[in-house]
Amino acid sequence: MSPVPILLLDQTDSTNAEARRRAEAGEVGPQWIVARRQTSGRGRRGRAWESETGNLAATLLMTTQKPAAEAAQVTFLAALATADLLEAFAAPGRVAIKWPNDVMIAGDKAVGILIESGTHSMGGLWLAVGIGVNLAHAPTGTERPATSLAAHLRSDVAYPPSVEAAAQVLADAFAVWQQRWETLGFQPVLDAWVARTQGLDGPATARLDHEAISGVADGVAPDGALRLKLADGSMRLISAGDVFFGEAV
């Protein structure tokens, strides 16, 4: 596979919005869109995503012929690739994934992933795989504690990587996971993701659109949905929403 080009913008509203505009104008990618600054970065569930200068805001625009449910598996590739990026610079043992696609350092959120998609005019789906990494700064005043890579560097690393360097490491890592996914299918990707994910076997609360349900996490289904065992013994499969592990909220 030839390397996916990386477009570095000084500023945009949101790299995901930029990817969407390009897809709707007929671009098929693959293309990484990276911005040094986002003026309207967006997060999941309609939240804003703050990306200070020095942090990475990147979106991979790609198209696929896979059905939507399968295409959504890119979220696992994104989490794994971002964990690889952080592990290349962070003190050992601190990086972990939190279902479904947050990447944490020492238990605090350091990465946000937002996948957007639509029908492409040329057929298939376009996907905007948006990844924000707190390389240099962590936002304050967030609902849950956030951290940055800069606060957890390996002892032999003085500074977090530049936006350019981090984007390249991320793009390379994503390409490796994507290649495995395309050639071997989802199971090896899911296995690797489970091995690096915390909280899949303890108390958890899922906050969905209209309800919050608490139970005990019991691993994931073959499609990556979280299995949540409720007090009455029934099992709920959670495929989207905020999940808080280790506590009832």
Ligand SMILES: O=C(O)CCCC[C@@H]1SC[C@@H]2NC(=O)N[C@@H]21
């Ligand atoms: O809420 C989350 O955790 C997801 C945050 C995703 C932020 C990234 S930054 C790059 C891309 N562009 C955006 O506007 N959002 C995503």
